[in-house]
Amino acid sequence: MLRVESLTKHYGSFRGVDRLSFSLEKGSTLGLLGPNGAGKSTIIRMLAGTLMPSEGRVMLTGSQAEPFMPEYQRQLGYLPETAPLYAQMTVGSYLRFVARIKGVPKKELEQGLERVLAECQIEGVAGRVIGRLSKGYRQRVGLAQALINRPALLILDEPTAGLDPSQTGVFRELIASMQGQRTVVLSTHILPEVRSLCSHVIIINRGKIAAQGQIDGLLDQDSSGRRFYLEIRGPNQLVLLALQGLQGVTSVTLSRQTGQGRFSYLMTADNGADPRDHLLDLLAGSGWKLLELRSDRQDLETLFINAVTGSLEDENIQRPV
Amino acid sequence: MKTFSALFKRELYAFFLSPVAYTVLGIFLLLCGYFFSRSISYFSFLSVQAGYDASLQAHVNSNELILRPLFSNITLMLILLIPLLTMRTFAEEKKQGTLELLLSYPVSNSSIVLAKNAACFIVVLVGLLGTAAYPALLLFLSDPDTGPIFTAYFGLVLLAGSTVSMGSLFSLFTENQTVAAVSSFGIILLLWSLAWFSDFVPGMPGTILAEMSIQSHFQSFAKGLVSSRDVIYFLNIVVFSNFLSVQVIKLGIRGR
Numbered sequence: 001m002l003r004v005e006s007l008t009k010h011y012g013s014f015r016g017v018d019r020l021s022f023s024l025e026k027g028s029t030l031g032l033l034g035p036n037g038a039g040k041s042t043i044i045r046m047l048a049g050t051l052m053p054s055e056g057r058v059m060l061t062g063s064q065a066e067p068f069m070p071e072y073q074r075q076l077g078y079l080p081e082t083a084p085l086y087a088q089m090t091v092g093s094y095l096r097f098v099a100r101i102k103g104v105p106k107k108e109l110e111q112g113l114e115r116v117l118a119e120c121q122i123e124g125v126a127g128r129v130i131g132r133l134s135k136g137y138r139q140r141v142g143l144a145q146a147l148i149n150r151p152a153l154l155i156l157d158e159p160t161a162g163l164d165p166s167q168t169g170v171f172r173e174l175i176a177s178m179q180g181q182r183t184v185v186l187s188t189h190i191l192p193e194v195r196s197l198c199s200h201v202i203i204i205n206r207g208k209i210a211a212q213g214q215i216d217g218l219l220d221q222d223s224s225g226r227r228f229y230l231e232i233r234g235p236n237q238l239v240l241l242a243l244q245g246l247q248g249v250t251s252v253t254l255s256r257q258t259g260q261g262r263f264s265y266l267m268t269a270d271n272g273a274d275p276r277d278h279l280l281d282l283l284a285g286s287g288w289k290l291l292e293l294r295s296d297r298q299d300l301e302t303l304f305i306n307a308v309t310g311s312l313e314d315e316n317i318q319r320p321v
Numbered sequence: 322m323k324t325f326s327a328l329f330k331r332e333l334y335a336f337f338l339s340p341v342a343y344t345v346l347g348i349f350l351l352l353c354g355y356f357f358s359r360s361i362s363y364f365s366f367l368s369v370q371a372g373y374d375a376s377l378q379a380h381v382n383s384n385e386l387i388l389r390p391l392f393s394n395i396t397l398m399l400i401l402l403i404p405l406l407t408m409r410t411f412a413e414e415k416k417q418g419t420l421e422l423l424l425s426y427p428v429s430n431s432s433i434v435l436a437k438n439a440a441c442f443i444v445v446l447v448g449l450l451g452t453a454a455y456p457a458l459l460l461f462l463s464d465p466d467t468g469p470i471f472t473a474y475f476g477l478v479l480l481a482g483s484t485v486s487m488g489s490l491f492s493l494f495t496e497n498q499t500v501a502a503v504s505s506f507g508i509i510l511l512l513w514s515l516a517w518f519s520d521f522v523p524g525m526p527g528t529i530l531a532e533m534s535i536q537s538h539f540q541s542f543a544k545g546l547v548s549s550r551d552v553i554y555f556l557n558i559v560v561f562s563n564f565l566s567v568q569v570i571k572l573g574i575r576g577r
Binding site: 045048049050051052068070073074078080082085086087088089093097099100101102103127145258 | 323324326327328330334335338339417418419421422425426427428541550573576
């Protein structure tokens with residue numbers, strides 16, 4: 001759906017964005033994470049075609065259309081940070097204006113207007129002047145203008161910044177309802193938002209990709225390897241030795257003894273290795289009882305902090321999205 | 322064309338939704354009416370004097386004593402007031418961030434510039450249409466030469482088009498509307514007053530200054546003359562300013 005190749009933006013000698021490359025499949029949601037000043041908004045603006053890159057290119061894979069081309073812009077829905085809208089206009093007249101400018105056919109205009117008003121839950125304020133709406137409603141009107149042309153690609157820059165928790169919840173539900181239908185690029189520094197809405201994540205630090213991939217895949221990986229938590233009923237020493245002998249396992253430590261011959265272990269394996277199949281084979285032949293097995297994942301916050309502080313610079317953990 | 326039309330309508334709508342257009346047009350027409358009444362009073366005074374002094378009769382001419390001062394005053398007021406209309410065109414959009422959204426829509430940079438300038442130009446034309454009441458009144462009361470009236474209005478329309486384009490260009494350089502208004506007013510006034518300086522500069526430099534002056538090129542319209550040289554001068558300003566505006570959006574805003 002979207003391919004970004006070596007996207008770079010120079011500001012004099014400073015590189016605001018440095019050779020960013022990724023591709024995104026149709027219907028997926030990408031979270032662009034990064035600390036303030038990391039270059040997220042610059043990337044978003046280049047994807048939206050309102051800022052020219054110094055080098056590299058952005059294109060829609062089907063049509064080969066690039067930003068600045070009407071063909072690209074007609075498939076785009078864009079909501080910049082703080083939803084800049086014409087405050088003197090009413091919601092209805094503003095959305096009609098956007099629909100006309102985006103080339104929505106006249107016969108589909110009213111139907112499209114009703115659709116986005118319902119989708120963004122703003123039917124009740126259609127006749128009201130935008131400048132008199134609350135921030136939450138203005139943000140929803142901003143989303144409605146992005147959706148009025150049924151865009152294949154939706155780009156949202158910090159869409160929930162400054163909203164209260166209830167407005168944030170409503171807004172996230174709106175975005176979640178689009179999953180699978182539209183390709184969404186979402187810039188934010190709110191980690192739970194990425195966790196709940198996005199299938200993929202790119203962590204940006206100082207204009208460069210610090211980590212990228214499917215969220216679940218990234219969380220399973222850790223610089224110190226994949227970790228598993230196990231509880232087994234069996235002879236501790238023998239179990240320890242057997243676990244340490246499994247293919248891909250780098251270390252096993254006794255976590256705690258829970259009584260009645262039950263022991264908990266923390267097992268670490270190489271990234272890319274999955275010792276669980278061998279474990280089940282081992283247990284089947286030994287007569288020991290597996291009471292619990294779970295992947296002991298790092299959370300997104302740890303991943304983010306590790307990535308921006310440079311501990312995840314190892315290219316082994318970077319996967320194409 | 323559809324996008325141009327949608328943009329143009331929105332711009333026009335924005336002008337008449339805000340008090341700016343009403344205030345500027347109201348003040349413009351009020352001042353024109355004041356200056357017109359002063360000219361009428363002076364004309365009446367001279368007419369009465371001419372009844373006693375035959376040598377004055379040759380000077381009592383409604384075109385010379387009423388219309389030419391009226392058009393001269395309209396010109397100066399346009400120079401003063403058009404920057405107040407154009408100051409918001411881009412500066413306001415930049416400050417509110419709406420230009421960012423506008424640039425993401427499938428609309429060309431030239432459509433944005435032309436639609437904004439056309440809407441502002443229409444507002445000025447409404448004002449000029451309002452001033453037509455004064456020559457119309459004069460036609461009803463006396464028998465002035467109508468040729469200079471039409472040529473003067475043609476010149477005013479060209480002047481309005483060129484100053485709107487320049488004002489809009491200056492609005493692109495800043496987010497501050499006051500800065501946009503003051504800088505465009507300064508440049509337009511400078512271009513107007515170059516003719517005054519040209520009188521003191523001998524030879525080719527003086528001629529160049531006079532050729533660059535708005536005033537030099539407008540005077541012939543007020544006298545009832547339409548010269549292609551003057552028309553091309555104003556059209557050049559329109560084309561050049563609009564071209565620069567498009568380039569500023571393309572390289573200065575999108576490429577920044």
